[in-house]
Amino acid sequence: MYRRMVLIRAFEETLSDLFGKGVLGGTSHFCIGQEACAVGVIDAARPTDWLVSNHRGHGHLLARGLDSTKVMGELMGKITGYCRGRGGSQHLCAMDKCFLGTNGITGGGIPIATGAAFALKYQKTDHIAIAFFGDGASNQGTFHESLNIASLWKLPILFVCENNLYGMSNPTAKACASGTIAPRAAAYAMPGSAHDGLDVQTVYDAAAQAIARIRQGGGPELLELMTYRFCGHSKNDPRVYRTRTEEEEMRRRDCIAALEQKLPTLGYDQKTITQTALGARQEIARAAEAALAAPAGGQADATQGLFA
Numbered sequence: 001m002y003r004r005m006v007l008i009r010a011f012e013e014t015l016s017d018l019f020g021k022g023v024l025g026g027t028s029h030f031c032i033g034q035e036a037c038a039v040g041v042i043d044a045a046r047p048t049d050w051l052v053s054n055h056r057g058h059g060h061l062l063a064r065g066l067d068s069t070k071v072m073g074e075l076m077g078k079i080t081g082y083c084r085g086r087g088g089s090q091h092l093c094a095m096d097k098c099f100l101g102t103n104g105i106t107g108g109g110i111p112i113a114t115g116a117a118f119a120l121k122y123q124k125t126d127h128i129a130i131a132f133f134g135d136g137a138s139n140q141g142t143f144h145e146s147l148n149i150a151s152l153w154k155l156p157i158l159f160v161c162e163n164n165l166y167g168m169s170n171p172t173a174k175a176c177a178s179g180t181i182a183p184r185a186a187a188y189a190m191p192g193s194a195h196d197g198l199d200v201q202t203v204y205d206a207a208a209q210a211i212a213r214i215r216q217g218g219g220p221e222l223l224e225l226m227t228y229r230f231c232g233h234s235k236n237d238p239r240v241y242r243t244r245t246e247e248e249e250m251r252r253r254d255c256i257a258a259l260e261q262k263l264p265t266l267g268y269d270q271k272t273i274t275q276t277a278l279g280a281r282q283e284i285a286r287a288a289e290a291a292l293a294a295p296a297g298g299q300a301d302a303t304q305g306l307f308a
Contacts (some may be wrong), residue, residue: 001043001200002263002273005256006036007280008059011068012231013056014288015075019235023292024075028089031059033230034256037162040203041130044211050098050120050129052113055090055230056162057102059189060132069287078294080136085297107140110159114146117157117220128156128214136167138181147188147220154219158210162197163223164229169241183267185222197225198255228253267268 012030019028031038031053037234042051061071066082074081075089082094090104100116103109113131120127136142140160150157161181165172173179185192191213195206203225208220229252232239238248263273 001039001142001204002218002259004039004043004063005200005259006277007283008038008062008285009060010254011062011072011287012286015072015299016077016231016235020227024162025077026088027234027236028075029056029234030231031056031229032060032225032249033254034162034197035059035165036100036200036203036259037160037197037225037227038132040200041132041158041160041207041225044204044207045046047092048098048127049211050113050116051061052100052101052109052129052131053181054102054109054137054234055100055102055106056134057092058089061092061094061099061102062069064094064099065128066094066097066099068283069290072287072291073297076291076294077297079292079297080131080291081297085257094260107142108138108186110137110140110142110146110294112151113157115152117155118153118303120156121153125207126156126212126215130158130160132160132162134167135161135165135172135176136170136182137226139167139175144184144188145224147185147190150220151188151190153291156217157220158214159220159222160207161224162227163194163224164227164231164240166233168233168285169237171241172234180224182222182224190220190222192222192224192225197227198253198258198261200255205228227255230254261291271295 012032015028018024042063070082074083074087074092077085079085082092090102093099093101110131110133113129119131167175182192182194182195196202
């Protein structure tokens, strides 16, 4: 889990650097600070459980085990990417990894995951669907409609809200009448609970317990993971809506640093920890180098391998 968290952090920091150099087009939404959420939940799931992400989905992709070079290539619009450079950050899917895609629409992935859960139940499998979304998406109609029908039909789905305290620039407390998201589960007769999303072990334990109940036919559940994005909503966000004091306080609770401090108590020596982190960062450096050297995809490849 530590290696994957460092891998995600290095990936996002590298993307930020490349964006600043003009290598990436459009904008980017980084999950720096939220790594424990993706890794904890996905580690608790099976590789055959279906995932649906949101606009801040790079961490979910890498936590599921997608090839970092192919993910990097896709974000750069290269033919070596998972979607041959046509999907980019907001439309990246990998069906062979049971990853139904990132999504550029706030709350847009929630009904897709609910549909996948219906298919899984219809097929009488014991697989489940997992939907990742932010606190802002919980105010969309898709959230409420999906939770309602998932509860009515006892669908095998885990709804995971990564509450990073802000929907773009708006504090959750000013946008959500209850102040937090988990209490909304009660309206749809399903379990809902909030957990420390900065502690990967806490996230793993909560997700594992919920997934076990869902897999046994208990119906859907909602997890709210309290986390924080160290960066702005997107690369172009100057973060004028929050103080630097708040940011410094949250950085002291960095999920990666917290796990790193805990590892020696679990029997890992400092050399192993250092080498593990270095190996993850070197993998991302190689991925960026390979993606930069790869030929362009996108429109230039639009007629080739369309259904590959």
